[in-house]
Amino acid sequence: MARQATPYHQIRALYDDDSITVYQAYNSHIAKEAVKQQTLRVPGWSCERMTWIKPSWTWMMYRSGFSYKDENQSHILAIRMTHENFESILERSSISHSSFTGQKAPVRVQWDPERTPTTRGKLPYRSIQIGIGRAVAEMWAKDMILSIEDVTETARRMHADVESGMSQEELAEKYIHERIYEIKSEEVRRIIQLDAVAADTGEGPSTDA
Template structure:
């Protein structure tokens, strides 16, 4: 039997029965205080601009340069939230650059090309990025976060292994512990266009340049 290809839009995440993990990158001051207080409501954190969360570890590594991109992304935080809250955020979203919606939603969803384990290449399927606007971000920061962990050292160990030439399979086995995250709610699937295929109208330009 031929191996089934990964769907064009698919949520892949680290999760258990109670929670799902998403990632963000911050400067050292915000990250250290957020971990200490187990809250993002710390000096320097702001919800005035849209805050983006990423379930994909590899995409977070790509976007932050394994925490080396710049000082404002020098610490990678793993943020746990319940499945219910994660899906409630998705239910309030619309697709960035989509031609299918004329209203401004408080949450924006983007599907960008997933990266190879080294982050140096694009894969033919996409990874979800979720932008949380102020009206939702305040509630997210105050009520929806279960725990915050600094995983920067893991990111930097992965970078060392990438630079040492570790094979993609070994990188994936060591660092990418994600499974397919199923969304059963049909309305949420429709909103985030989970079942879209390559070439669908309304697919916005990639933001991973």
């Protein structure tokens, strides 16, 4: 069998020398206040439940329906954080489908099928989602965010282009500017199963959290 060109688990993200961008979707009130105050610690936001961040733009578009899915996902936020903080969160994680039955880590990593640029098809490799639990969420929201930008209009322009029949290649060139994000720490790679292949992950069905 020919080796798959894209590794089964691979982090693809928009990043520069100083930061990495992750995405979340919120309702209008939370999103507007978060952008205005440049923090997620605004009225309506809660650290009581797990909050999921996604480096993949396409996966965010799929989960939020390009911001049209429902009122609670009507605004897409691009959240920048340092590489150090991003990887420190991964250090505190465990895999969602792990069979481990002891005390769970405060952060959960989930690998879900990446989507095509139209979001209508699944690709044969996975995209990472990171669920930040209560024990870490407040610190993340307070101390780990560099900036917050509302990118809803970009999401909606992409949706319009999808509906107009723009090709997968054109969509990717216009909207997806991610690169492979390398994790050098062998311990982090082990924790998040970055080097796993499809046959040995033992993953169950995606929960699409």
